[in-house]
Amino acid sequence: MSFLDLKNVTKIYPNGTKAVHETSLSVEEGEFMVFVGPSGCGKSTLLRMVAGLEDITEGDINLDGKLINEVDPSERDVAMVFQNYALYPHMNVYNNLAYGLKNRGIDKETIEQKVNDAAKLLQISDYLQRKPSMLSGGQRQRVAMGRAIVRNPKIFLFDEPLSNLDAKLRIQMRLEIKKLQQKVGVTSIFVTHDQVEAMTLADRLAVINNGIIEQLGTPIEIYDNPKSLFVAGFIGSPQMNFLDGNIKNKTLSAEGFEIKDIDSDFEGEVKLGIRPEHLSQSENSLINLKVDLVEQLGSDNLVYGQLKDKKDFCYRCPGNLTIEKGADLSLNIENNKYYIFDKSTGKRVN
Amino acid sequence: MTRFITSSFSHLILLIGILIMVVPVWMIFASSTHTSSMINMNGLQMFLGDSFYENYLRVLLYQGGFFKEITALKMFFNSFIMATGVAILSVVTSLMAAYALVYYRIKYATLLFWIIFITILVPLELRIFPTYSVMAELNLVNSYFGLIVPISASAIATLFFRQFYKTVPDELLESAKLDGANTWRFFVDFLIPLSKTMIVAMLIFMFVFGYNQYLWPLLVTTSEQYWTVVMGLKMMSGSIVHRFAFVMMSMVPPILIIIVLQKYFIKGVFQDK
Numbered sequence: 001m002s003f004l005d006l007k008n009v010t011k012i013y014p015n016g017t018k019a020v021h022e023t024s025l026s027v028e029e030g031e032f033m034v035f036v037g038p039s040g041c042g043k044s045t046l047l048r049m050v051a052g053l054e055d056i057t058e059g060d061i062n063l064d065g066k067l068i069n070e071v072d073p074s075e076r077d078v079a080m081v082f083q084n085y086a087l088y089p090h091m092n093v094y095n096n097l098a099y100g101l102k103n104r105g106i107d108k109e110t111i112e113q114k115v116n117d118a119a120k121l122l123q124i125s126d127y128l129q130r131k132p133s134m135l136s137g138g139q140r141q142r143v144a145m146g147r148a149i150v151r152n153p154k155i156f157l158f159d160e161p162l163s164n165l166d167a168k169l170r171i172q173m174r175l176e177i178k179k180l181q182q183k184v185g186v187t188s189i190f191v192t193h194d195q196v197e198a199m200t201l202a203d204r205l206a207v208i209n210n211g212i213i214e215q216l217g218t219p220i221e222i223y224d225n226p227k228s229l230f231v232a233g234f235i236g237s238p239q240m241n242f243l244d245g246n247i248k249n250k251t252l253s254a255e256g257f258e259i260k261d262i263d264s265d266f267e268g269e270v271k272l273g274i275r276p277e278h279l280s281q282s283e284n285s286l287i288n289l290k291v292d293l294v295e296q297l298g299s300d301n302l303v304y305g306q307l308k309d310k311k312d313f314c315y316r317c318p319g320n321l322t323i324e325k326g327a328d329l330s331l332n333i334e335n336n337k338y339y340i341f342d343k344s345t346g347k348r349v350n
Numbered sequence: 351m352t353r354f355i356t357s358s359f360s361h362l363i364l365l366i367g368i369l370i371m372v373v374p375v376w377m378i379f380a381s382s383t384h385t386s387s388m389i390n391m392n393g394l395q396m397f398l399g400d401s402f403y404e405n406y407l408r409v410l411l412y413q414g415g416f417f418k419e420i421t422a423l424k425m426f427f428n429s430f431i432m433a434t435g436v437a438i439l440s441v442v443t444s445l446m447a448a449y450a451l452v453y454y455r456i457k458y459a460t461l462l463f464w465i466i467f468i469t470i471l472v473p474l475e476l477r478i479f480p481t482y483s484v485m486a487e488l489n490l491v492n493s494y495f496g497l498i499v500p501i502s503a504s505a506i507a508t509l510f511f512r513q514f515y516k517t518v519p520d521e522l523l524e525s526a527k528l529d530g531a532n533t534w535r536f537f538v539d540f541l542i543p544l545s546k547t548m549i550v551a552m553l554i555f556m557f558v559f560g561y562n563q564y565l566w567p568l569l570v571t572t573s574e575q576y577w578t579v580v581m582g583l584k585m586m587s588g589s590i591v592h593r594f595a596f597v598m599m600s601m602v603p604p605i606l607i608i609i610v611l612q613k614y615f616i617k618g619v620f621q622d623k
Contacts, residue, residue, distance in 0.1 A: 053524050074530040086521035090543045099539070100529035147529070 001065060002026035003187055004050070004155060009059035011045050011211075019045040021211040022059065027155075027189065027204075032181050035191045036198035037208035037234070043191045044159055046208070050189065051157050052076050064154055074103075079148035080157040084164060085140045087132035093119075093143050094128040097150045104151075118150040121180070138169050145177070149184060156181070156188040162197060174200060195235050199223070207231045229346035232273045232339055238302055238314050240339070243272045252340065255309040257286040264340060266349040273339035276302065276316040285330030289313055294323050303329070375601075382406075382594035389590050401591070409595045412588070419574040422582065422596060428494075429561055429579040430603065435498035436560030437553045444504050445549070448511035449537055453523070463512060470505045474566055482569055492573045501559075501566060507552045514545055551618025554611050558604045579603075 004027040011020040019042045027033045035043040048054040050061060052073030061068050068076055079100075088096050097115045106114075119125040122142040132140055141161065148156050158177070162170045178201050181188050192198050198205055199219040207214045207222060207230070215222055215231045226232035232240050245254035247267050252259045254272055279287070288308060295302040296319065303315040303323055315331055317323065340350040377394045384399030410422045447466065451459050474481070481500045482491075490496035518541070526536050542549070564580045571577065577585065579600045586593055608615065 051524075051528060053527070073524075073527045074532065076528075078528065080525070080528050082521045082525060084519065084521060086519065086525040088522070088526075088540065090540075099526075099531075103530035103535065147525075151529075 001062060003029035003031075003064060004189075005060075005062040006046075006050075007060045007062070009046070009049060009061060010057045011042070011049060011054060012057045019211055020049070023211070023213055025206060025213065025216065027187060029187055030185050031187055032178070032201060032203040033187075033189045034198045034202035034205050035189065035208055036195055036205060037193065039193055041208045042211035043193075043208045045211075047080075047157050047159055047189055047191045050155070051078050051080050077151075077154045078157055079151055079153040079155075080159060081144045081148055081161040083160045085132075085144040085161075087140055087143055087147075089132055092129050092131055093124060093135070093146075096132065096143055097146050100147065100151045114150050114152075115146075118146045121149065121183075122146045137165050138173065141165065141173055145180070149180075149186075152186075154187065156186050158188065158190040160192055161190075162192070163194070170197075177201065196237060199235070207234060209234075226273075226339060227348050229271055229273070229341040229348075232341065232348075236275055238276050238316070240273045240275050241313050243274070243307075243311065244343070245270050245272045245340075247340070255307065255311070256288065259286070259338070262340065262350060264350040266340070266342065269343040270349065271341045271343050273341060274333055275337065276314040278334050278337040279315045279317075279331045280334050281317070281329055282332040283330070285332050287313070287331040287333075289315060289329045289331055291323060291325055291327045291329060294325065305329070378594045379598050382591050382598055384591060386589035386591045405591050405595045406599070409592045409599070412592070420577050420582075422579075422599065424575075425577050425579045425582045426599075426603070428497075428576055431494050432497045432563065432567070432578055433557045433560035433603070435494065436502050436563075437557040439498060439502035440504040440507055440556045441549055441552050443502060444507035444552070445511055445542070445545075447508045448515055449541060451508075451512055452515040453533070453536075463508070466508055467505050469503075474501060478565065478569060485570055490570075492571055492576055494576070496570045497563075497567055497576065497578075498560070500570075501563065504552075504556060504559075507556065510548060510552060511545060514548055515541060518544065547614050547618040549618070550611060550614035551616075554607055554615050557607055561604055 004025075006023055006025040008022045008024055009020060010018070010022050012018050021042075023046060025033075035046060037043045045054055049056050050063075052068070052071065056069050063076065063078075088099065091099065094115055097118060098111050101111045101114060115128070116125065119128055122145060124139060124142050124146060127135060127139060127143075132143065135143065144161065161177075162173055165173060174197055177190075190197075190201055192201075202219050204217060205219050205222055206216045209230045215227045217225075219235075222231060222235050226235060229242075233242070243254045245252050247253075247262065247264065247270055249267075250260070250262055250264070252262050252270065252272060259272075289303070289305040290307075291303055291305040293304040295304070299319050301317050301319055301321060301323060303317060305313055305315070307313050315329065323329070338350075339348060341347065342349050377396060380398050381389055381395045382405060383402040384395055385401050388399065389395065413419070413421055450456065451463050456462065485491055485496045485500065488496075490499070522540060523536060526540060531539060561578075562580060563578070564584075567576070567578045567581055571581075583597065583600060586596055
């Protein structure tokens with residue numbers, strides 16, 4: 001049995017909404033697991049069930065070899081960082097960190113030492129006497145993390161903790177969270193709707209949609225080998241391009257081009273997925289793109305345009321290529337990196 | 351220029367308002383420092399006389415009532431006990447009632463709250479006989495307990511605390527839970543400190559409410575020992591200057607409380623978060 005084990009966990013709210021469907025998942029000790037998915041997909045509910053803040057309708061959750069379904073949140077030995085930090089507004093930073101320890105009946109000197117250690121680790125030692133209202137967003141974020149660390153819990157739970165920060169700080173805190181987790185080595189679950197955050201933080205990633213884990217794997221596995229249309233569309237930025245097509249006798253025909261000898265026995269209506277970064281310009285082209293707009297990111301250019309059938313399409317090219325608006329580009333798919341999905345079920349077929 | 355005129359005009363109105371309210375009080379105060387023969391001959395006075403100490407001391411220590419069992423000092427003591435008791439008890443009960451209504455999974459909690467709230471429409475006077483008979487059966491007539499308890503459940507204070515608790519984010523409770531706080535600890539460590547200013551405001555409010563009670567103490571006390579200041583105002587006999595002095599003194603405790611704690615009062619009622 002793994003460190004955290006979810007077995008057929010289901011959550012049905014009293015009003016009948018099914019938020020999580022028979023989900024099974026194992027998290028190993030010390031692993032950084034990320035739940036990613038669009039808002040309302042059930043990822044936070046799943047996390048809150050681990051924390052004990054939501055009842056489990058069906059299924060079992062085991063933590064460190066112990067069934068915790070009925071265990072009170074205060075007894076589970078889990079720590080959570082909330083989206084809005086949920087710092088205690090009437091206590092200074094020191095007491096925010098110390099509160100959980102005090103409740104566990106730890107003696108004063110040990111508390112002081114632990115709080116000071118955590119504060120040093122997070123570089124908040126200078127603010128220990130301040131109230132949360134006197135701190136900046138990033139500092140509050142650190143205090144919230146400090147409150148989790150100081151208790152040395154079995155598992156850290158992060159519920160979209162970076163979404164209240166500005167873009168620059170978010171990237172910085174993202175790095176710090178990852179570093180900190182590696183340093184402290186605590187098993188962590190991180191919930192986010194931001195796929196970049198998910199990719200960069202995760203040891204393993206669970207892509208969740210409509211209360212179901214669509215795919216579970218390392219970030220690269222999921223990026224390289226998405227198992228469904230949803231995962232393919234959700235992971236990767238800019239989004240994967242999708243074209244309608246049809247397969248007959250191992251030949252895929254899409255609007256304006258054909259791909260022969262594809263590696264699939266599937267026949268019928270499909271969606272062809274091509275990542276913007278898996279395209280290159282070449283003579284014997286498959287795809288003709290009329291450029292509408294170029295976003296220059298410095299290192300890369302994102303070229304947006306339309307195909308013959310007026311479908312929107314995106315192509316990512318190196319930043320040193322100059323592409324004018326209105327140009328016609330001939331593009332080819334690099335190394336046959338394309339993905340075919342059954343149009344009716346959304347399952348990958350190649 | 352027009353701005354100057356309109357602002358002077360509104361100041362003038364305010365000044366007139368203040369004068370209307372203050373002048374009668376001042377006249378009573380000024381008159382209470384004269385001898386009674388002076389007042390009887392010359393009417394109310396606008397300027398201070400020189401009998402202040404003499405009059406006020408006599409009023410404080412004069413043995414009044416039919417049985418000469420009560421002094422003004424004792425009345426102040428009774429009023430103080432009653433007002434403080436009402437203030438503390440009603441704040442404690444409404445804090446707890448609001449906590450239960452907001453945080454416990456009570457079926458029909460909203461309905462229950464509105465039932466509590468409707469009691470605002472039922473004044474003490476309406477339930478005064480049943481309440482009296484309960485107190486009489488419990489043998490609580492002529493006791494501080496009987497003076498305090500029947501008026502110590504406040505729907506208004508419950509409303510204030512309930513509305514405040516509803517603004518406290520759920521994450522705070524959840525976070526506290528994960529930090530090992532049980533329901534009691536959450537109440538004591540979070541809700542009470544967070545609603546501190548509101549508690550002070552309600553204490554003031556209920557203190558003044560308790561201090562101003564007239565009909566209930568009149569009914570529930572037959573012994574002069576338990577007379578309160580507001581009852582005393584009615585029962586008082588004696589010369590005019592002494593009555594004036596007593597009226598002046600009766601105003602002091604509520605005014606004092608407001609002056610000292612008004613900062614909290616305004617914060618608690620109007621801008622607490």
